[in-house]
Amino acid sequence: MRQYFPILDWGRGYDRATLSNDLIAALIVTIMLIPQSLAYALLAGLPPEAGIYASIAPILLYAVFGTSRSLAVGPVAVVSLLTASAVGQVAQQGTAGYAVAALTLAFLSGGFLILMGVLRLGFLANFLSHPVIAGFITASGVLIAVSQLKHILGVEAGGHNLPQMLGLVIAHLDQVNLPTLVIGGAATGFLFWARRRLRSTLARLGVPPLLADILTKAGPVAAVVVSTLAVWALDLQARGVRIVGDVPQGLPPLTLPGLSPDLWRALLLPAILISVIGFVESVSVAQTLAAKRRQRIDPDQELIGLGAANLGAALTGGYPVTGGFARSVVNFDAGAETPAAGAFTAIGLAVAAIALTPLVYYLPNATLAATIIVAVLSLVDLSILQKTWRYSRADFTAVAATILLTLGLGVEIGVASGVGISVLLHLYKTSRPHVAEVGLVPGTQHFRNIDRHDVQTDGTLLTLRVDESLYFVNARFLEDLIQKRVTEGCAIRNVVLMFSAVNEVDFSALESLEAINHRLRDMGVGLHLSEVKGPVMDKLRRSHLIDGLNGHVYLSQYDAWHALAHPSQVRAV
């Protein structure tokens, strides 16, 4: 029971001290989430209340099924962008169909996550390599920031990739709305300053640390309040400033996702993509935070927790959600000890949905855009390019390709290509394995690369150490290599393949080894194996290779040398 309902675990030891810590954390996170939820709904192309709704039921459901003590679930920037991109392909923004498609996306995503969790397939998320994730998040941050420029400038624009977005913004530069630009510019500037300097300024003024912290987190709220008052007082709406307008007042409604097979077919792939990206982002955050307190999370149960949260979003007027980085860190730093902090946050947001929505009528979209821009620019980290360049060209290629393709062709193609490229690069690397000719280190039983060490060799004996598992991608490479080496070295009477680093021989490689064996036999050359690992030998015994081998299998390379080298011909190199 406890495995599937982690709430039974932490719920038993819940006491007054924990309650007080959780309540403080919930207060801080709620203040941060109100403008953020409205803003991310704007990013996803949905009405502002969808962001609030997506922060209530999902948090409660994750509190029941999730395993992280600190993760804060709700709308996040990257998933909002992915939602806009996926839903924009099946419905027009602003229509009822758009909102239904967003619910359906959350529903499919939740179903897929739960299915993965029940099948315990959490490890599949590992197919997204660190460089691909880093490149994707960085490029998404840039895309999101640029996508908000239109709100700051007060122009109509759109697009799903950087050239489109910039092109449309530039094409509309003549229509810039000055009051909007003033509000947007001021809000962006203030939020940047608040993020960097407000806490230290307040500390210098003698404000106690906890209060300074809450005030800093309230920066976006301040921007919201001031800009809303400005619009109301100066009637800027009449001068072309776009505002949030009417937001329904009340608790999240009960909603149903669309059930048309066509809609499902169109949204299935995006839902899988959103699930995987959201899961990877969420698990990384949860693992990092858990490790700091020596706690553990269970990735497969996390799938179920996030899946339940998304189903909750689908049934209560929301859209796809996941564990967010910024909010989870704030939650953790503010001292949240259990998922109850999340439940209190949900209550805070529910109160906001009931009581505060009329107050945001005059809130300008430009302020929300400023909130988003300041939040996502922390995602942009180009140092990954420099780090991977120094470490390995293959990893650099994967990062650079992911960034360029995401910026140039959009998020979905970008991340899919990133995964494809990293798999292809891995296959390419293993397709031309390092194969060293080895000789005996004098006075020992060790064999090393003849190009790197002073070793003894014997002209009639060719010993090759294969530094890679043998499988279909490199099977023919070894065939060609041995053919070439043996035809070049006329004196060779025996070939030993040293298998110390061969962790697998698949059926294609087995057929190649059989072909090598036949060809060498035709040429009167023996083929031997040495240092074959247990699991590999178990498999080879089930084939005809060992029976038909034109030579022997030696336990150690030294045994092979002892049996096959002609001492009179041994020479020190």
Place this chain on the structure above:
Amino acid sequence: MRQYFPILDWGRGYDRATLSNDLIAALIVTIMLIPQSLAYALLAGLPPEAGIYASIAPILLYAVFGTSRSLAVGPVAVVSLLTASAVGQVAQQGTAGYAVAALTLAFLSGGFLILMGVLRLGFLANFLSHPVIAGFITASGVLIAVSQLKHILGVEAGGHNLPQMLGLVIAHLDQVNLPTLVIGGAATGFLFWARRRLRSTLARLGVPPLLADILTKAGPVAAVVVSTLAVWALDLQARGVRIVGDVPQGLPPLTLPGLSPDLWRALLLPAILISVIGFVESVSVAQTLAAKRRQRIDPDQELIGLGAANLGAALTGGYPVTGGFARSVVNFDAGAETPAAGAFTAIGLAVAAIALTPLVYYLPNATLAATIIVAVLSLVDLSILQKTWRYSRADFTAVAATILLTLGLGVEIGVASGVGISVLLHLYKTSRPHVAEVGLVPGTQHFRNIDRHDVQTDGTLLTLRVDESLYFVNARFLEDLIQKRVTEGCAIRNVVLMFSAVNEVDFSALESLEAINHRLRDMGVGLHLSEVKGPVMDKLRRSHLIDGLNGHVYLSQYDAWHALAHPSQVRAV
């Protein structure tokens, strides 16, 4: 020059003896190819002359650019089936658009092959594993044979996968044309018998071996002649027997592929697929035959040879071609020594195109279908299922999935899924690598798995031998494993990772190792590496891992043991 025009190589030493051998081989192959070319054109859904045309210019071009001495290029069964499947999606069979689409397919395929050859990307063909190829060829053989049933029965049917084809044939069983069935059944029976018994029967009758061989190869010609005469004499055409009809008389026409971007877009992926499959089939045949005579072929130049052949087919009224298995073996067995044999075959077919086409007016389609059925059933080899089952479940899964998906969903999805599945299975296998805890074999410097051998261990020292390269797919696995092992074993003060089988550490794995290092340091446990290979160490030195390592890198595992194990606590297990 010679690298790109292999003809310069063999052309210089050409003499009368070679000429005579090549002429005999050409005669035998020509006799075999005339009915086969007509039949494969039928399979591809094209008029019969397309098969003849596709056998003339392509052979000549391959003779100039190809590196195999024995390969016979032209229409082959699997590529004809793929052509029918691809072209059938953009045009209606029998229309002018259909023939143009087939030309375009050959053109794109030729361009792609030449591009691959110039970029020297022949190794990419290795991504098709042996089991996937074997499964695909077997399933294609079944599909092709079933697709010809309609011609044997004289009914209208179609379909691109086994359930469709069988369903349509069964639905039309009431319309079976009896004379067609008699011709088709008799031809199939005769051809099976000729293939199996004719040579030995003729030998028993005292016919000289070479003549017996030619007569056996002429079996299909005999079936063609007899059935054509039967249709003509009995006026079976009037009784519903479908015949070849008018075939234009003359040399191949000059043709142009379609140039519409839409057509190119629709045919590009199928063209790539056909190129890769054709290339793999052709290179396997060429390599097998070359090895028998101690010759070598150059896979990258083969790409150029096959590409030129396909461009030739596109410009002379043909359709995609490749090196065929059956015809190449016949060519080789008949004594062909140089590509000149192919050129003579082309001349033979040109003569047929000029002189013999009126003679096939009354040739029934049922006879051609019988030719195809008998030819392709030799492709069907289900023993690969049994062989891979015995050797490895993963390889068996790849074969079985390829066969089932090809039969059930058609050739294109089948082979694409086969490739995808074998890559995924490889990634899955490496995602959960074998990690052995090792101890010292008493009296030696060797370390072996504590579960398989009697070894010495030390409770404060955990030594893990990782039997796989570390990369993104398994990076987190190692992180979790070490976390689990160390939290379970409270006495552990040092962890040694023995890297003797780690051939690569990518950036994701580097970050995981850094995370492991940080976590172990927080727990007061040292992290050490041993037996790190040169290339891996070179890369790790470019990162911060080695500087920040909470321990040492030891050259050998014995050095690590010597430095870290506490002799007083050593116990024999």
